[in-house]
Amino acid sequence: MGMIGSILSFVFGDGRNVLRETAEVFRENAEAGAERGVHIQTAAMESFSNEFRQTQRGRFDRVMDGINRLPRPMMALGCLGLFVSAMANPVWFAERMVGISLVPQPLWWLLGVVVSFYFGARHQAKGQEFHRSIAQTMQNIPVVVENIKEIRGLEAEYQDKNAAIEDWRRKQG
Incomplete structure (x- = not known):
């Protein structure tokens, strides 16, 4: 041994x-x-x-967010307004379009750059907000998994004690 x-x-x-x-x-x-x-x-x-934790935002930040939300609706409504004005008063509309045709090419390029940067920055801010919401959702996964387990346990318990289901199962086979 x-x-x-x-x-x-x-x-x-x-x-x-x-x-x-x-x-x-x-x-x-x-x-x-x-x-x-x-x-x-x-x-x-x-x-x-x-x-991506959200911090408390001041009044200035909330006001600036409100102002930042104005350009897209204003541009969309402005375009629709141009269509309406072309139908309602074609001469007035033609005068405005002749005026726009006199804007020099470099100024159009500058407008394109400004609008592109505005919407690019807005897209990035929204993307970060989206990532922040994903992080918050991911933190809830363990709680959701536990809730699903509890629900499945209750479902199994309920099905075992349901007389109508048991009667139907006996009739089926």
């Missing part, structure tokens, strides 16, 4: 498992890997959430 005990203590002794430790050199421990993955994902989500 001394020799068997020596062999076993060599392989499994001192509170260590030499076989497991040797195997982990060649193959990752799945449980430890999953735990590391959870920690990495949690850290990434917290970092993402902190990056």
